[in-house]
Amino acid sequence: MNSAPQGSKPSTRLGAPLTRRRFLHMTGATLGSAGMLNLLNAWGQNAMDGLTEPPKLDGNGEGTKVIVIGAGPGGCPAAYELMKLGYDVTILEARDRVGGHVWTIRGGTTGEEYGKGEQTCDWPEGFWWDAGPSRVPFYHNGFFHYCRELNVPLIDHKNLNLNGWVYAEGIDGNLDSTKMRLHELQADMAGYSSQYLANALDQNALDEELTEEDLEHWKSYLINWGILEADDLSYKPTDHRGYAVLPDVYSPGKVNDPYPLADLLPFADSMMQAAGGYLAATAVFDWQTTMVKPKGGMDQLYEVGFKAAFGERLKLNSPVTRINQDDAGVTVTYTNKETGEDEEIVGDYVMCNIPLSALLKVSVNFSDSMQTAIRSVPYAMALRMGIGFKRRFWEEDDWIYGGQSFTNISQLGILGYPDDDYLSANGGAMLGMYNFGTNAAFVSSLPYEDRAQLALTLGSKVHPQMRDEYISAFSVAWHLEPYSLGAWPSFTSESREQVMPILQEPDGRIYLVGEHLSHVNAWMEGAVQAAWMQVEKLHTRVMQG
């Protein structure tokens, strides 16, 4: 991306011209990545490219009525772009809020999972925590596009805080049930690994064909990255790694004594095994530090930005029960939750942002192939819990300002700290539990408060202050959430290949929209891109009239 932004126009399956992007796709499929890189270099472009703007479309949709079902991360951009194109848009949303899976919890938020009764969040003013998506990678340009357009301020989301804790139990060796800083683990693993490799290079023990110069460069890297002694290539405690007593105005013994350095972690411990994963997790392409999010909660884009733009077009508390299409149009039946009565609305097309898991509960006269495709995608179970605390002990006691701590306790998962309002004297809310699959199934079977007690018991292994500072928790088992019934689609390579082409195409007058249509699965960005694709398809069709 050396050049100014110029909105790579997305291609379409409906007779779109051969764009540069589409050409690259095709070339990539033929040449493989090596040929691709050369091509890209030849074109003077950075290799990273992607959809950055909505399609620029000609013509006006005036007189055509589109019913958008679901005001989630796919329905919102779809409705917004259709409005801009002049369509007559109505948005039906089952919940009492906009955002769908995007759900920011605050004092006063209420929820009711299947079979669990109601819960109400009673956190103090100023606390917020995202039960759904909570972070945005640097290349999710569709998301950035709408934050820019709708004036949603962003802050940093920190996946990586090297001062966060790592805690593992049930492991071999001396580090069992011990907590340590991620920084210590990273420094020591880099140090030990670099030390051994540098020595092997020094003795030419690798039996590889490397020039003398290559070996020297590599050794230099290892010395720099592992912080080795240059003379004997050994890894020892250094002030890079840290201190047993922090430097200050005072000094131990005489003035010039170095401050006592912290001991290294014991080398041959199985903590190493997990360490690579924890460290890699914050370096993976999608999760690499740093990420961003809207200030005040992910819902700011939806509940503030999109909602204001929709105005009267948006009908909240209107769960759809039936969609019936025929040659003349499409009739959508929904329940008006205020009156309890069923109501009908008729339009020319439907853009449906209901997750496939929940769409199964709606009566729709889809084609057989679409019905089969929808049924064939299982959804993942996941449970996330926000916990409000009276005091920011993670800041005051542990000096952790945002970011995460990692554990190997599968029912607990990671802990996530608020990335703003540092030093607040009023406490704050943190991610206190995040689990998946069978762990989510088990924990979600518990009553709300029992889940919270479990999180406190497990979390106290990392933060013993938790019980003393506890206010209350709010947990969301996404597979038990009405209108969600799952966290995200669990495609296999096979199921994706089989169903994606069907899901992406309109079924009569009905267009699906959502991240489940995209290769950027389980991200808001996938839903934005799917919306742009489907809007372009629908508009092309209408204009060809």
Place this chain on the structure above:
Amino acid sequence: MNSAPQGSKPSTRLGAPLTRRRFLHMTGATLGSAGMLNLLNAWGQNAMDGLTEPPKLDGNGEGTKVIVIGAGPGGCPAAYELMKLGYDVTILEARDRVGGHVWTIRGGTTGEEYGKGEQTCDWPEGFWWDAGPSRVPFYHNGFFHYCRELNVPLIDHKNLNLNGWVYAEGIDGNLDSTKMRLHELQADMAGYSSQYLANALDQNALDEELTEEDLEHWKSYLINWGILEADDLSYKPTDHRGYAVLPDVYSPGKVNDPYPLADLLPFADSMMQAAGGYLAATAVFDWQTTMVKPKGGMDQLYEVGFKAAFGERLKLNSPVTRINQDDAGVTVTYTNKETGEDEEIVGDYVMCNIPLSALLKVSVNFSDSMQTAIRSVPYAMALRMGIGFKRRFWEEDDWIYGGQSFTNISQLGILGYPDDDYLSANGGAMLGMYNFGTNAAFVSSLPYEDRAQLALTLGSKVHPQMRDEYISAFSVAWHLEPYSLGAWPSFTSESREQVMPILQEPDGRIYLVGEHLSHVNAWMEGAVQAAWMQVEKLHTRVMQG
């Protein structure tokens, strides 16, 4: 820090009791770090500890007049604590602002270096950039203490953004004068190094005494961290590292094809040599990700927080020319810049926050040993430049949200992006040049605008958009700044050992204060700690009558 904060009372050289902290210092000096760690573990404490609060002192200083000279990072906390203890405090500041070395540049800021004439910043509303300290490590608790007490909101300062660029020129190999993402470099160096080491372990080629289990754990770490193929331990392109074409709703060829992956960087290139340093720089104890800073500029703590607390006690534009002490008191002569007249003020004690480099220009009747100590500390040269741009090309084109890019161009150094106001349509100001020593000497010899043109020429190698988007620059050569005359003291181990005990002790009625008294050199935290130490010493003396 597992326990609640309990304000480690700082020890003092004036007959303080043996605190836990002081005991640890003494023990550390005796036992070395291994014994220290055991002791700390035995006490159930995390190894990290440090000064977190001002000393809790009894008695009232009413009737004793202290003149604080210099409202910098040392003078401000000293004056503030003395005020709280009841002293009659007057603060003389040479500049027209509070903060000293802490200097946030905005539209309207003026400066005048020795021999360079005046410069005025003409950036638009909302731009800000720190010419001095710009980031705070997690353990600088004195700084956090005052931000808490004076209600200064903090944001993240990002040293590490893996999407930042790395650019090096004049190096061997294929990567000369090429820019790449830090993420790519990190992934590839981790991958290649892990691959070679894992294979060596696999073949037991290291000839080390490791158990079979150790080898397996280590291999697992390398597979996880380097993202190796588990079966043959090879490092290949992966979606962890990145794509040649980003995933979206479209797909190359058939739906299930993986997106084209980005090529690896060529292995045997000297870029590796530098890479270790760039990567380690953001992992070093003091600079580890993530760090923080006040929202809106570092000066918010000083120009807003402390300044309001000082009220009428603060006299700006009052450079001190002479300090004369005798048995009866101390007389300070300063120039009233508004009238141009010299004025005098008499007090019982002086707390002097003037950097040693500038203190040489003040006439003071110090003892010979103090005079010698002050003269023996050379100060470093450093030049920093903020550049205002009309458009945030680093965000819009390069998808870089805060953090830094690294170059090996020694006149240019690092580039630093604004860590807030992402997506602003009004552009922003970034760190566009940061150099030291002889490079700073050379660049500072140029007129302001020539410096800026040099920065644009060099910076355009990383961001070719620079010249098109340029508004104006503001550069600060700290060694040419009146009242600073240097960036920070360049202690050697020997000079520190020699002069620190002299600098830390009062010279008659004069107490020095500033980071030059601390082992946390060149950090605001060192100045805070020195202030706390000197306030305790002075107060103990006054109370003992």
